[in-house]
Amino acid sequence: MDNTNLRLDRRLLDIFHYLHTHAEISWKETNTTAYIADILRSEGIACYTFDDCTGLVAEVGSGQPVIAVRADIDALWQEVNGTYQANHSCGHDAHMAIVIGTIFSLKDHVKKGTVRFIFQPAEETGGGALKMVKKGVVDDVDYLFGIHLRPAEELPFGKMTPAIHHGAVAFLKGSIAGHDAHGARPHQTVNAIDVLSAINEQLKWIKFPPFESYSVKMTYMEAGGQSLNIIPGTGKFGLDVRAQKNSVLLDMQKEVEKKLDGLAQLLQVNIAYDWIDVTPGAEVSPEAEEYLRQGIIQAAGKDRLAPPLTTSGSDDFHFYTIERPHLKASMMGIGADLKPGLHHPDMTFDKRAIQLGVEALAATVQQALQGAE
Structure with missing residues (x-):
């Protein structure tokens, strides 16, 4: 040099x-x-x-x-x-x-x-x-x-x-809107923690051909507070969705939306979500x-x-x-x-x-x- x-x-x-x-x-x-x-x-x-x-x-x-x-x-x-x-x-x-x-x-x-x-x-x-x-x-x-x-x-x-x-990536922010209930009365609400758990489990059922590189996972969740005798009716969550191909990412986003909409209907709870920071x-x-x-x-x-x-x-x-x-x-x-x-x-x-x-x-x-x- x-x-x-x-x-x-x-x-x-x-x-x-x-x-x-x-x-x-x-x-x-x-x-x-x-x-x-x-x-x-x-x-x-x-x-x-x-x-x-x-x-x-x-x-x-x-x-x-x-x-x-x-x-x-x-x-x-x-x-x-x-x-x-x-x-x-x-x-x-x-x-x-x-x-x-x-x-x-x-x-x-x-x-x-x-x-x-x-x-x-x-x-x-x-x-x-x-x-x-x-x-x-x-x-x-x-x-x-x-x-x-x-x-x-x-x-x-x-x-x-x-x-x-x-690869391509998309982040999703979501929320569960409901009401809290007393811990002795679980029949009066839908536990947001159960909803979050169901979302996490459903994500694992999103499948694409094995020769495609992809992943979807929950990276953030929030529900409940300091009082342990309150069943939380509201919660928040975030997802990280990735694929090597832009076309596969688009298909994955559609599958994620189907899972969230299906759970909202099945569990009779309001699940709102928004895609943010989608990078090709x-x-x-x-x-x-x-x-x-x-x-x-x-x-x-x-x-x-x-x-x-x-x-x-x-x-x-x-x-x-x-x-x-x-x-x-x-x-x-x-x-x-x-x-x-x-x-x-x-x-x-x-x-x-x-x-x-x-x-x-x-x-x-x-x-x-x-x-x-």
């Missing part, structure tokens, strides 16, 4: 450390947005923010083609060492540092075409990408690239994949995947190249291609010795992966600019 890269690496580590220690949750990334904008403007990079949401867009170069790169900027809200706080346990702090480093690398080397950098809010809630689509930030984009650190169990340190085939599975462009493949090889050599990765996790990155079918997109996975796993409150990774990501992403963008001319 030459002296220029050494200086870049140290500066990026400082940027990463700031972002890591100043994490902000979805739609609240105000300081994060301002911090990134200040850094880029100090480098003479054109960027703009939004009046009604967090996030920002930066550009290098002008004209066609338009190559876009997306970084997610929000953190999770979770308990860390006994305290609830915003926490970058999904690696978004690293993603931001990698994309900022890519801007530094490319800012004086884009001779033809535009490279647009989208610092997107609210990936964790599944709505940030849709907001950026509505803002028109990808309407004229030819290729879009994303990045994500991968757990050690999926990808070893230094290996990079040109495509992550995320990956629609990977072969052309975009190939540019990432060539960028990885150019930057790091064939030994670093890993095959495309399939994971049951999800990412709202794939809304871009669902909403704008003309868009050719793929997401690069970066092996970072990430342990114990994504979303674990004590997640750690090898920081050298930041520089590896910068070099591979910058090479990919140059490949796409040349190939899309």
Whole structure:
């Protein structure tokens, strides 16, 4: 690594450390947005923010083609060492540092075409990408690239994949509306705990062919209070529904609705529900995947190249291609010795992966600019 890269690496580590220690949750990334904008403007990079949401867009170069790169900027809200706080346990702090480093690398080397950098809010809630689509930030984009650190169990340190085939996911929030009764008079109400138990059991009877990858499970339930002699008539619950294919997820949602409506009729109780944060599975462009493949090889050599990765996790990155079918997109996975796993409150990774990501992403963008001319 030459002296220029050494200086870049140290500066990026400082940027990463700031972002890591100043994490902000979805739609609240105000300081994060301002911090990134200040850094880029100090480098003479054109960027703009939004009046009604967090996030920002930066550009290098002008004209066609338009190559876009997306970084997610929000953190999770979770308990860390006994305290609830915003926490970058999904690696978004690293993603931001990698994309900022890519801007530094490319800012004086884009001779033809535009490279647009989208610092997107609210990936964790599944709505940030849709907001950026509505803002028109990808309407004229030819290729879009994303990045994500991968757990050690999926990808070893230094290996990079040109495509992550995320699954589709939908979350459901539901409620049971009834009335409480005295513990000595169970005939006067429908016990919400019994209803919750019945829902949980019915979910296990949702079956699809074994060659499809899918799961449905209850991840939240609430009923009852401090008084143990009261039978609760009301309750709340939440479901996590996943499938590798978007079409299978849609079928699963219909089956879940049938189960809930059937139980409501059978048990004579009001079960209300709403689907929230539905995130589609990956629609990977072969052309975009190939540019990432060539960028990885150019930057790091064939030994670093890993095959495309399939994971049951999800990412709202794939809304871009669902909403704008003309868009050719793929997401690069970066092996970072990430342990114990994504979303674990004590997640750690090898920081050298930041520089590896910068070099591979910058090479990919140059490949796409040349190939899309």
